[in-house]
Amino acid sequence: MPRWKPDARERLIVAALDLFVEQGYDNTTVAEISTRAGLTRSTFFRHFPDKREILAAGQEALSRLLAEGIDSAPADATPMAAVAAGLERASGTMTSFNRELGPMLRAAIEANEELRNREALKSIGMAAAMTDALTRREVAEPAAQVAAEIGVLAFKRGYARWADPARDADPGELATHTRAAFDELRAAAAELR
Structure with missing residues (x-):
């Protein structure tokens, strides 16, 4: 997997929202969001300090x-x-x-x-x-x-x-x-x- 895909931020947002709707905000982890987006946790944290910030993107x-x-x-x-x-x-x-x-x-x-x-x-x-x-x-x-x-x-x-x-x-x-x-x-x- 390439390290810096240009659409990483957008993929993380979509993955997070999908998971929030499917299983609830409280039951969704950063690891799950990263996995769903096909990215790493470190990539997640390059774009967002925590999962709450996705909604303030x-x-x-x-x-x-x-x-x-x-x-x-x-x-x-x-x-x-x-x-x-x-x-x-x-x-x-x-x-x-x-x-x-x-x-x-x-x-x-x-x-x-x-x-x-x-x-x-x-x-x-x-x-x-x-x-x-x-x-x-x-x-x-x-x-x-x-x-x-x-x-x-x-x-x-x-x-x-x-x-x-x-x-x-x-x-x-x-x-x-x-x-x-x-x-x-x-x-x-x-x-x-």
Whole structure:
């Protein structure tokens, strides 16, 4: 077996999610994940410090992309337009691999309280990154927090629709779904007045 296969990280993620769904998160070991992926334990630890981190894979990158999109929005963009730019930036990086993971990821998270808590922390991290980016644009903190939370919810709703296996075989781009979810949430927020 070659030492450094280029898709090792992705193989580990898929193997872990398969095992989490099949036998539960708590009953799955790093050794089993490595074996299922056709890799060694040392390769696993080159990519992840522990099995919990598999579910946070990409969290930092996603938060960074959301913030970069907000940072790159035109100077005169409203806070909501800046969040929309962040959603476009982050959504544009998602591939079919990310879509295929959706159902497995959802099943694993729903079956384990620790993973549900970790998912909540991921959402908090995304919102914090967007809030920080908005405050750098001199948006008042309460408005920045509200806009960021709507952005997180839009991303989650859009991703859930995009990754839903019951939907079309070709769901198009994730950005289409996050944009639609964002527009729905903006309209819902306007009704709260």
